[in-house]
Amino acid sequence: xxxxxxxxxxxxxxxGYVAAIRAAQLGLKVACVEYESRLxxxxxxxxxxxxKALLESSEKYHEAQHAFADIGINVGELNLDLGxxxxxxxxxxxxxxxxxxxxxxxxxxxxxLGHGRIAAPGKVVVQGEGGEQELLTENILIATGSKSAxxxxxxxxxxxxxxxxxxxxxxxxxxxxxxxxxxVIGLELGSVWLRLGAKVTVLEYxxxxxxxxxxxxxxxxxxxxxxxxxxxxxxxxxTGARRTDDGAVVEVEGKEPIMCDRVLLAVGRxxxxxxxxxxxxxxxxxxxxxVPVDEHFQTAVAxxxxxxxxIDGPMLAHKAEEEGIACVERIVTGYGHVNYDAIPGVVYTHxxxxxxxKTEEQLVExxxxxxxxVFPFVANGxxxxxxxxxxxxxxxxxxxxxxxxxxHILGPRAGxxxxxxxxxxxxGASAEDVARACHAHPTLAEALKEAALAVDSRTIHL
Ligand code: NAD
Numbered sequence: 001x002x003x004x005x006x007x008x009x010x011x012x013x014x015x016g017y018v019a020a021i022r023a024a025q026l027g028l029k030v031a032c033v034e035y036e037s038r039l040x041x042x043x044x045x046x047x048x049x050x051x052k053a054l055l056e057s058s059e060k061y062h063e064a065q066h067a068f069a070d071i072g073i074n075v076g077e078l079n080l081d082l083g084x085x086x087x088x089x090x091x092x093x094x095x096x097x098x099x100x101x102x103x104x105x106x107x108x109x110x111x112x113l114g115h116g117r118i119a120a121p122g123k124v125v126v127q128g129e130g131g132e133q134e135l136l137t138e139n140i141l142i143a144t145g146s147k148s149a150x151x152x153x154x155x156x157x158x159x160x161x162x163x164x165x166x167x168x169x170x171x172x173x174x175x176x177x178x179x180x181x182x183x184v185i186g187l188e189l190g191s192v193w194l195r196l197g198a199k200v201t202v203l204e205y206x207x208x209x210x211x212x213x214x215x216x217x218x219x220x221x222x223x224x225x226x227x228x229x230x231x232x233x234x235x236x237x238x239t240g241a242r243r244t245d246d247g248a249v250v251e252v253e254g255k256e257p258i259m260c261d262r263v264l265l266a267v268g269r270x271x272x273x274x275x276x277x278x279x280x281x282x283x284x285x286x287x288x289x290x291v292p293v294d295e296h297f298q299t300a301v302a303x304x305x306x307x308x309x310x311i312d313g314p315m316l317a318h319k320a321e322e323e324g325i326a327c328v329e330r331i332v333t334g335y336g337h338v339n340y341d342a343i344p345g346v347v348y349t350h351x352x353x354x355x356x357x358k359t360e361e362q363l364v365e366x367x368x369x370x371x372x373x374v375f376p377f378v379a380n381g382x383x384x385x386x387x388x389x390x391x392x393x394x395x396x397x398x399x400x401x402x403x404x405x406x407x408h409i410l411g412p413r414a415g416x417x418x419x420x421x422x423x424x425x426x427x428g429a430s431a432e433d434v435a436r437a438c439h440a441h442p443t444l445a446e447a448l449k450e451a452a453l454a455v456d457s458r459t460i461h462l
Contacts, residue, residue: 002135002136002325003031003110003135003136003197004029004133004136004137005028005029005030005031005110005136005137005138006023006028006029006030006137006139006140007020007023007028007030007031007079007137007138007139007142007328007331008027008030008031008033008116008135008137008141008311009030009031009032009033009141009142010033010036010116010118010124010138010140010141010142010143010144010276011032011116011142011143011308012032012033012034012036012039012040012041012100012111013040013041013042013044013045013051013145013308013309013317014039014040014041014044014308014321014324014363015143015145015308015309015317015320015324016034016041016141016143016145016305016307016320016324017032017034017039017041017100017103017104017309018145018320018321018324018325019042019141019184019307019324019325019327019328020032020082020104020107020109021103021104021107021109022253022325023034023106023326023328023331023332024107024109024280024330025331026328026329026333027332028165028331028332029110029329030110031110031111031112031134031135032104032109032110032111032112032114032315033112033113033114033116033124033126034111034112034113035113035114035116035350037094037102037110037113038094038097038098039097039101040093040096040097040100041145041315042145042146042147042178042403043317044093044096044097044100044295044432045093045097046164046165046168046212046381047164047317048155048317049092049096050089050090050092050093050168051164051168051192051348052348053071053089053092053093053187053193054085054086054089054168054189054455055086055191055192055348056084056087056322057085057089057186057267058191058192058193058195058196059195059350060446061078061194061195061196061321062438063252064297064425065078067387070387071387073318073453075407077260080173080174080196080197081128082173082196083332084167084391089168089376090352097373100335101296109216109440110305110323112126112133112135113126113128113129114127114128114129115127115128115275116135116276117275117277118142118276118278118281118304119134119346119386120275120281121133121140121281121301121302121303121304122136122137122138122140122303123136123137124137124140127258127264137462138303138306139303139304139331140303140304140305140317141305141306141307141324141325141327141328142224142273142299142304142305142306142307142310143292143307143308143310143320144268144271144272144273144276144310144323145271145308145309145310145320146199146253146270146272146309146310146315147269147270147272147273147274148163148164148165148265148266148417149267149268149269149270151180151240151265151267151310152239153239153251153267154180154240154241154242154263154423155240155241155242155243156265157242157243158191159243159462160237160243160248160261160262160263161164161242161248161261161262161263161265162262162264162265162366163245163263163264163265163266164185164189164264164266166191166264167187167189167192167193167262167264167367168189170193170262171192171324173193173198174193174260174262175199175260175261176198176199176200176201176247176259176261176262177190177193177198177199177200177201177260177261177263177264178201178202178203178241178248178250178260178262178263178264179200179201179202179203179263179266180203180238180241180250180257180265180266180267181202181203181204181205181266181267181268182202182204182206182208182209182232182234182266182345183196183210183211183266183268184210184439185208185264185266186204186264186266187202187209187225187230187268187346187347187348187349189264189349190230190264190349191225191349192343193367194229194230195432196281197278198204199229199231200229200230200231201233201258201260202230202232202233203233203236203238203239203252203258204232204233204234204235204236205235205236205238205251205267206234206235207234208219208222208234209222209225209232209234210347210353212359213345213347213353213355213362213395214359214360214361214406214408215359215360215390216316216360216394216408217353217369217394217408217409217410219254219357220392220410221347221349221353221410222389224351224390224391224410225349228350229402232256232333236252236253237252237253238251238252239251239252239253240252240266241263241265241363244259245430246261246283247260247261247262248261248262248263249258257388259365260358269309269315270286270288270289271288271289271291271309271310271311272309272310272418273285273289273291273292273310275296277292281301281302282300282307282459283299283300283304284300286312287350288298288401290310290312291306291311292309292311292415293305293306293311293312296327296336297311297323297326297327297328297330300451301353304409305327305348306322306329307322307324307327308322308324312325313340314343316343316345316450318343318344318406319338319343319379322338322343323338325439326338328451332450333461338429339425339426340357341358342356342357342358342417342421342425343356343422344356344419344421346414346415346418346462347445348415350388350412350414351388351390351391351410351411351412351414352409352410352413352414352415353373353409353410353414354408354409354414354415354417354418355406355408355409355418356406356407356408356418356421356422356425357396357406357407357425358396358405358406359406359408360372360394360406361406363406364368368405369398369399369400370397370398370399370405371394371396371398371399371402371431371455372394372395372396372397372454372455373394373395373396373397373431373451373452373453373454373455373459374392374395374454375392375393375447375448375450375451375453375454375461375462376391376392376447376462377389377391377392377393377411377412377447377460378387378390379443379450379461379462380411380441380444380450380461381446382411382442382444382446383411383444385442386412386413386444389413390410390411391409391410391411391412391414392411392447392451393408393409393411393447393450393451393452394407394409394415394419394447394451395407395408395431395434395448395451395452395454396408397430397431401430402430402431402432402455403423403428403429403430404424404425404429404430404431404433404434404452407421407424407425407451408458409421409447409448409450411444411447412444413444417444417445417448420423420434420445420448421448431452431455431456432446432452432456434449435452435453435455435456437449443450450462
């Protein structure tokens, strides 16, 4: 049967499903093709959401073990029911993925189960369990996301030597987990298993953790994580890893091999363009396998668009969402825009690390004159009451115009606090604007106000 649509979206991750809903709101007849039985993509099924569920649960366990007694709560002997913790994580995932089914129905987005391939401009062929189905359409949006990047010599076995997917469901707490890569995934999932009792060794090729993030905060984060028990081996190039009879072995250039019982490979992700038919359409992949697009997310072929992890830029769910919305709004209204200077990034360790805008390194490199205001959480009343005083807020503002250029936070709930900074950058606010805005007391957000005051050397509480 051949159906005719205005838009066919391939991929139902945060980029694709949000674009499909927005397009339907704008009056388009939309289909969304997805081969996984559950909607939501990597983020909802095996990424952001399950990892956050485990991070929250493991942090509670860790607090019960290490922080409750300090505030006068004695809980006796603690037991970890890992099975229950994993079930809870799965139930969070199920409720959210089925929520997208509901949203599709509500917005009259047709869901098509199967693998989508672009047979020609305006034609998507879906290979499902029951055979092939052809969808005719005015526009096609590729939102197929990304997959774990392989590393030569690392023999993934889907169990002992695995990726983030396996690390969300280890059946028992590893005695010794070796994480390859000190990026976001390595630090987040490393935190989960460290808190639950594993020894965690992180092997990182570079001489720093969290490449791309503000170096000063990354160094402070490393010190904090080390105090929690993380073992970091920087400037360590992993050349191989494989399963052994009683665990796994990891090979590092110029060093002794490391024996452990689980390996998590987290050296980045690559665009997922498998069997989409792009080469046949004349769409050549760019550097690192990305689908090249113009400023309106159109590929080399008219009527075929791409957004999210398959195109250039940070591989973040919210970046994909913004692009999806901008892309379909432009198709319908002629206008759509993403402000890439105001896309926040969050690492959900404890404390959290969040940033938006330029890093200090980027400002130095571009010879942009800047002023810097820093305020530590140790001087914030709410952080003291929370018992979480590590970290700081750092605001970078233009030296002449005072415009906020970058905000970097290491501290409690940094991932929520960064929203104010993103709004400030989006609105072109000055540090003075942030400093003059009334912030409720006592809140963690006051640390942002104080850092903004510090840009002009006039903090009150330090
Ligand atoms: P990453 O790019 O953040 O970090 C990978 C790290 O691996 C880098 O530090 C790199 O130097 C290191 N590395 C590469 N080759 C190595 C080798 N041979 N030996 C040792 N180290 C090596 O990648 P990731 O952590 O896998 O995350 C993948 C993507 O998913 C990222 O784009 C990230 O932004 C996204 N993500 C985001 C969140 C979040 O927003 N909270 C969470 C998870 C993942």
